[in-house]
Amino acid sequence: MxxxxxxxxxxxxxxxxxxxxxxxxxxxxxxxxxxxxxxxxxxxxxxxxxxxxxxxxxxxxxxxxxxxxxxxxxxxxxxxxxxxxxxxxxxxxxxxxxxxxxxxxxxxxxxxxxxxxxxxxxxxxxxxxxxxxxxxxxxxxxxxxxxxxxxxxxxxxxxxxxxxxxxxxxxxxxxxxxxxxxxxxxxxxxxxxxxxxxxxxxxxxxxxxxxxxxxxxxxxxxKKLGKRQMLIALQEPMDAVPGDLAEWHLELADEGHTLRYVFDAQAERTGIPSLLRKLAELGVGFKDLETSKSSLEDIFVDLVEHREQAA
Ligand SMILES: Nc1ncnc2c1ncn2[C@@H]1O[C@H](COP(=O)(O)OP(=O)(O)OP(=O)(O)O)[C@@H](O)[C@H]1O
Ligand SMILES: [Mg+2]
CATH class of the missing domain: 3.40.50.300 (P-loop containing nucleotide triphosphate hydrolases)
Incomplete structure (x- = not known):
């Protein structure tokens, strides 16, 4: 056009x-x-x-x-x-x-x-x-x-x-x-x-x-707005995400103290229950769970902050 x-x-x-x-x-x-x-x-x-x-x-x-x-x-x-x-x-x-x-x-x-x-x-x-x-x-x-x-x-x-x-x-x-x-x-x-x-x-x-x-x-x-993230505060820090957790595409944050899982809140299956079961199976202990929505505002702030860090 x-x-x-x-x-x-x-x-x-x-x-x-x-x-x-x-x-x-x-x-x-x-x-x-x-x-x-x-x-x-x-x-x-x-x-x-x-x-x-x-x-x-x-x-x-x-x-x-x-x-x-x-x-x-x-x-x-x-x-x-x-x-x-x-x-x-x-x-x-x-x-x-x-x-x-x-x-x-x-x-x-x-x-x-x-x-x-x-x-x-x-x-x-x-x-x-x-x-x-x-x-x-x-x-x-x-x-x-x-x-x-x-x-x-x-x-x-x-x-x-x-x-x-x-x-x-x-x-x-x-x-x-x-x-x-x-x-x-x-x-x-x-x-x-x-x-x-x-x-x-x-x-x-x-x-x-x-x-x-x-x-x-x-x-x-x-669609990005529909994304939520879950932060899992670990009892023991990790060097790397265990291979058994590959299917959830987790990221390590906070110098290995936190696992971050991004999921689609609108999806029928969020993958959270299975992830928690898997963590228990692997004996990975956590202290806290926190979920939050990523809004257009987060995307915006994220973009701006990344640029500030890069500058
Ligand atoms: N006539 C001018 N002479 C010199 N600098 C200017 C002039 N007009 C704007 N600026 C500068 O250019 C930059 C961009 O200003 P601009 O007014 O385009 O921003 P803006 O995005 O519209 O901001 P706001 O949300 O406050 O309206 C600012 O650093 C501003 O100080
Ligand atoms: Mg203006």
Whole structure:
């Protein structure tokens, strides 16, 4: 399939000397919801800002629906809607005037029916004549979304759409995203919230220290989520896992004091009872057993920590 957006070798070093992005390659398919997950300062906003033409990359190329985004900036930008992380609106304008202005900016005249629909979808219609400065924080975020949707973009970027918003707005946002996707809009969002990526995304990319360290279908990640591990604290440390235990693919941890068994919690047979019987048979004594779920969060922390150790 032809990607709707293609990023190749895009890197960024800011004028301050701050290296924000190592060369990134990423392809986004039409109609998918892609979540970019990463800690503070990972480079999420930098990457999005480059794709949207707000920040100039230090290297690389970007293609948006067949347009070279760095050369045919306007043609590429017309296809894109951006909901920025930071508020960026004229506080003294009204909601309606602000959203209309955005639409005209992209060369679309009039079409108030579309604007009315967007404002209604975001529960902003009743507030259309209010000045933005008089709205609550959550309402201001809704205005940013309305602005981004004003020119009917094919690709919508949401940079931390639900940071600091209440549960109701978060749910509304999720619903809106699903509705947009049904209409064929491609959505790329950044988030710190693993729950949000789980709820919304078709694919998840993890970014850390300017590098994309994983891109995977969410369902694949969910399979990993279904994995659990059992830690067996041994009475006597071991040098190696006994050959008789080969079928469980155990790992030794904690300098031989702990055996680790990873199993699929959703499987009919976890292999635990037979493993425990075998340990008894071999006379391997243990002090404690502990099982835990490996969540997307663990996978994430694991990845980030491994990278820190390697660095
Ligand atoms: N205009 C700028 N000038 C210099 N350095 C910058 C600039 N913008 C961002 N940076 C730096 O680039 C790195 C990546 O920042 P970026 O805002 O892209 O991260 P982020 O993943 O969006 O973080 P957050 O989750 O906090 O929004 C950080 O180290 C940041 O300090
Ligand atoms: Mg950011």
């Amino acid at each position: 032809n990607p709707i957006l293609s990023v190749k070798g895009v890197s960024k070093t800011y004028a301050s000397g701050q290296r924000a992005l190592e060369p990134v390659d990423l392809e986004i398919n039409k109609g998918e919801i892609f979540a970019l997950l990463g800690p503070n300062g990972a480079g999420k906003t930098t990457l999005i800002s480059i794709i949207c033409g707000i920040v100039t990359p230090s290297s690389g190329t970007i293609t948006v629906m067949g347009h070279d985004a760095l050369r045919e900036t306007r043609a590429a930008r017309m296809r894109i809607g951006l909901v920025p992380q930071e508020l960026s609106v004229d506080m003294f304008e009204t909601v309606l005037a602000t959203v209309r202005y955005s639409r005209r900016l992209f060369g679309h005249p009039g079409h108030d029916a579309h604007i009315e629909q967007v404002l209604r979808d975001l529960s902003l219609w009743d507030k259309r004549n209010a000045k933005i400065k008089d709205l609550s924080g959550g309402m201001k975020r809704r205005v940013l979304i309305a602005k981004a949707l004003s020119h009917e973009p094919d690709i919508l970027f949401l940079d931390e759409p639900t940071a600091g918003v209440d549960v109701a707005l978060r749910r509304d946002m999720w619903k809106l995203v699903h509705r947009l996707r049904e209409k064929g809009t491609t959505i790329i969002l950044t988030t710190h919230y693993i729950e949000e990526a789980e709820e919304m995304a078709d694919r998840v990319g993890v970014i850390d220290k300017g590098k994309i360290i994983l891109v995977e279908e969410k369902t694949e990640l969910m």
